[in-house]
Amino acid sequence: MGERVGIEVSLAAAEAVKMANVDVVAAYPITPQTHIVEHLSELVAEGELDAEFIPVESEHSAMSVCCGSSAVGARTFTCTSAQGLALMNEIVFIAASLRLPIVMILANRSLSGPLSIWNDHSDVMSIRDCGWIQVFAENGQEVFDHVLFAYRVAEDPAISLPVIVNIDGFILTHMIEPLEFWDEATVKKYLPEFKPVNQLHPDHPVTIGAFGMPIIFTEAKKAQDEALIKSKGGILKAWKDMADLVGRHYHPVETNHLEGAETVFLTMGSFGETVSVAVNELRSQGKAVGQVSLRLWRPFPFEELREAVKGVKKIIVIDRAISYGGTGGPVASEIRAALYKEQNMPTITNFLCGLAGRDVTTDDYIKMYEQTEKMAKSKVRGEDYIIYGVRE
């Protein structure tokens, strides 16, 4: 196995991209993604990574370049945050419909306004239905591992879809963590050479991105939906093979202290680490509390989620974005929908917190737990969602 080093997570992510031996990096710098792109630029300039670094004039161009380079068969990387993602939005959807295996790290940041550079999940929720495979990392090691995982999955000929690795801005990007690098032989074993399903090449003419009339559009969308749903097989295999090679076991839905749990927290991304401390504290007080983290967001892990929360009475869903004028948090609304047909559907309490980098501590989670228990005891129908800690 590779060595364990103390390194900023952004630099480690860039090193993982280097180990994946990408051919093209097209990106535009934006906080908090900047260090990843800067480090890749240095690696290319110093000759450590033999790739084209294309310093585009906008994120719209970045994703457009990525589509072109992926279509000719180049292993392609990009990285953005919030407003940058919003600017590339149009092409993000096209990349998925063209089934181009691009990998993007999304350093999660709140969408303005008010203008903010800090971390939440409003950016990724704006492209929830973009058709990419989407995973969340909780810590630096998971970020490193999931860059390699993302290429393995994206380029699987049975999948051929782009992948987003979500990493919380600042909380992960700017954190220095001890993490284990892979050695080159292991990367080689895990990640085969990229052989595109469709390739723009003069010897084999093919049209990619053609017009689709109403008579074919519905079939095209069905095919795209099926491709994303079926990708789960390859995703599970990629995690299993990683476990065999490096000994870290990843699952679509991660669980902690579910034994006899009546109430569970549900999070995505780095907040799961803080919740795990709160869960330990509550367990030490004799409370039947557990934890579920969604690692896989798309395709949504319906079976694994239903299995994980079987017998659970209450779920505290933590959302990091607001669906204005709607159901509150986008994650909670999906959890409710996913469990709607279950015989004993748990009560779902939805807390919106950690917006634009506001700290959420273990004490806050304990308060959310206590508030949930209190609401469960009262006869009044609870709020659909609670914006935690808002001054009023």
Next chain:
Amino acid sequence: MVKSEEDIKWEDLEVGCAVSNPGNARQYKTGDWRSLRPICDKTKCIKCGVCYIFCPDMAIHKTDEGYFEADLYYCKGCGICAQECITGCITMVEEEE
């Protein structure tokens, strides 16, 4: 040749809807767009071919007799041929059927 569009199931589509048989746009009946049809008065036609040159869809071809006529499978009825015709022998008439 490939299946007609009505018979294509979602499983039949190539990954990402790629098109691997070049030139299949030929099957697409742009004539469906037409609301006006070009009619040529052969008594005025001087067989100059200006209509053929200006047709943006290359839907006009030369007949054995040397006249020019539109292939209604592709003709969208844009009327450029009627506009450009030197002798005014082409008129656009409403499609009524």
